[in-house]
Amino acid sequence: MLIPAIKEDVRFAKGRFLDSGASGILEILPCGNVMKSPWPGQSGMDSRRDITIENEIYKKLGRHPRLITILGWNLQDCALTMEYMPNGNLQAFLIRNNTVAESQRLQWVQEAAEGVQLLHDADVLHCDINPKNLLLDAHLSLKIADFGGSSLAGSEPSACSGKRFSIPDKCWRDPPTVQDDLFALGTTIYFIMTSQLPFPGFSEDAVEESYRNHKFPEVSQIVCGRFIKRCWSSQIASAQEIYDFIRSIA
Structure with missing residues (x-):
């Protein structure tokens, strides 16, 4: 290169x-x-x-x-x-527009899962999946972005996720994995569906401690909550599973 x-x-x-x-x-x-x-x-x-x-x-x-x-x-x-994305990033959009319909949120979940699967199929690990790196076009279609810190075909990444988006005790020196991206996707989906990050009143260290003790936010009332839980427990094989589920209920 x-x-x-x-x-x-x-x-x-x-x-x-x-x-x-x-x-x-x-x-x-x-x-x-x-x-x-x-x-x-x-x-x-x-x-x-x-x-x-x-x-x-x-x-x-x-x-x-x-x-x-x-x-x-x-x-x-x-x-x-x-190209310019006129509706900015998903995190800022949902903070400004907290009354977004569930159907729109589920569309974004499906599109986020589709984007992550696209990367993984091409041997790309994003390494920093979060709502700020999901952008919205003029039609509110979601685009996954910011690959500057990503890993291509096993290359060493320069980015790593924040603690709310990371498997607990993950060392930034460890090579990234698909499960790292899927864990971050789980937190991102939680934000899409609730408009808030896990444990909003906690410090990042306190969040990591909760994750370490297998304590995560309640997700049973969220339509795709079981997939969020599987992402957080590293019991999901691919983002395709999430995409297929949302498509099946649309």
Whole structure:
């Protein structure tokens, strides 16, 4: 994998700032598309690697309804151009719109499971599945995003999930597994269905301790609660099972 060399320590804005993270800076271009570019200088070498991995993952996956459309790759600048998601990320959307119908929530659960299965079928582990990395287009269709920290064909990831999304006592140095992604998917589905994260009043350490003692939020009244529970107990083989269940009751 060719990682573009660092050219300069100074970075000039390419558009209106949208967001940023460890893997780079997101800006809305004058044309309305979004560009993801690396942090400048030597400190940005890791973000250049991450964006290069992300581009490789998008190339491997190809176009799919559960993915953002990639519109361009600038090797020299190590920059990805992609379509804009006008409804932002799922976490922010549900915090703003807590009265979303159950049918819409179940559609998002199905789409999230479809996206995760798409990755796993292509030997990609996301390594940071959470509602902030699920984006909504103009029609509220869900897209799984942000592969900068992901693992492709066994490569070492640079991302790891927060404790609410992680198997308890999981060491960040351990190689990622499908079960890690499925555990995180379980927490994400819980959020989709309830508009809150597990144990919202707890610190992350307290949440991890609860998980370690096999204490999880009550899910028996949630339509897909048994699948959330199976994700949390590592008793589910694939995201396809969740997709098939939601499809069967739609």
